[in-house]
Amino acid sequence: MVDDEADVELLISQRFRRQVRAGEFAFVFARDGEQALRLLQHDDAAIDLMLLDINMPVMDGLTLLARLRDLHAPVRAIIVSAYGDMPNIRTAMNRGAFDFVTKPIDMVDLEVTIRRTLDDIAKLREIEQRRAAAERARSNLARYFSPNLVEMLAERDEPFGPVRRQNVAVLFADIVGFTALSERMGPEDVMLLLRQFHERMTTRIFACGGTVEKYIGDAILAIFGVPTTTDQDAGQALKCADGMMAALCDWNRERKAAGETLLGMGIGVNFGPAVVGDVGSARNMSFTVIGDTVNIASRLQTLTRTAQTPLLVADGVVQAARAQCDDELAEILHRLKDGGEQAVRGRHEVVRVWLGMERRSAHGQGLEIGVGGLR
Structure with missing residues (x-):
């Protein structure tokens, strides 16, 4: 209550003593606008509502309202004044x-006005809490999905729609020799390494419009073409693989300077039909992609070890990428070498593959990354 009349404090304290004893209201009194500002700045979170006179010394009520607006103070104000003319x-x-209540004060009307205002404040706080929760949800989604999918996932009840069959580009990537490497490291260091690897590679995936389907230890499964396919999906997967290798080059330079073990990576990329949709229970749903296209991408990633190349790309990816080739993609395709037909474990039919990339770092420095690390 901000009012320079001493009897107002006594009147308010007596009229609302029952509500104060019950813990509904707690009053703080100030005699002018400057004193009210000091009280707000001292403990602004505790004051929700201000009952404010207009005519006061030092700082009047209308000036205080302007200051509150400039400070973006969250407190609500009800004018309680004898100056009830329309200009005021x-x-x-x-x-x-x-709101506005005129003097002499009708205490019943004042209590109704106070409660209505507090109800409005409670509704606004609930809206703000929901907004904050939605922002947290979007932030969490952004850790796993590309930015173009985050809004859709946050707003739709069934973002990926029914289970369906569609063409997708699939990319598998992992660290070469991770099991042996982790045996020589403490658990905390292993976790740090994984986080650093995932962070660098996921950044590239999202930059190319991909979605992380899952992390499997040091391995990453990324999908391009969900929820809807485009003619850019195969090319974006190739650009992503190229960017991931550049990111590894840069990271290895940092690791070399720090005296740390250099890392190698294997990437397998495929393009073709797969079954896409949500699986799980009503309480715990998970997006997944299933099919031969996914299996072949995984086998190609494993085959990079014996093929002594950091990258194996199925011919279907290359053919689809050529159909929508731009300058960047043309340069990437030019660096691929025809690996001929390769037998893939668990599959009767051979797969024609393209392999290897001469790598540059993201800073343009010449560097080649093989399955064993830096060359």
Whole structure:
């Protein structure tokens, strides 16, 4: 309550003593606008509502309203004044007053106005809490999905729609020799290594419009073409693989300078039909992609070890990428070498593959990454 009349404090304290004893209301009193500002700045979170007179010394109520607006103070204000003429009412409302009660005070009307204002404050707080929760949800989604999918996932009840069959580009990537490497490291160091690897590679995946389907230890499964396919999906997967190798080059330079073990990586990329959709229970759903296209991408990633190349790309990817080739993609395709037909474990039919890339770092420095690390 901000009012320079001493009897107002006594009147309010007596009228609302039952509500104060019950813990519904807690009043703080100030005699002018400057004192009220000091109280707000000292403990602004505790004051929700201000009952504010207009005519006061030092700083009047209308000036205080303007200051509150400039400071973006969250407190709501009800004008309680004998100056109930229309110019004062309009000025107060324009400066952010929520309501206006005239003197002499009708205590019943004042209590109704207070409760209505507090109800409005509670609703606004609930809206703000929901907004904050939605922002947290979007932030969490952004850790796993590309930015173009985050809004869709947050707003739709069934973002990926029914289970269906569609063409997708699939990319598997992992660290070469990770099991042997982790045996020589402490658990905390292994976790740090994984986080650093995932962070660098996921950044490239999202930059190319891909979606991380899952992390499997040091391995990453990324999908291009969900929820809807485009003619860019195969090319984006190739650009992603190229960017991931550049990221590894840069990271290895940092690791070499720090005296740490250099890393190698194997990437397998495929393009073709797969079954896409949500699996799981009503309480715990998971997006997944299933099919021969996914299996072949996984086998190609494993085959990079014996083929002594950091990258194996199925011919279907190359043919689809050529159909929508731009300058960047043309340069990537030019660096691929025809690996001929390769037998893939668990599959009767051979797969024609393309392999290897001469790598540059993201800073343009010449560097080649093989399955064993830096060359």
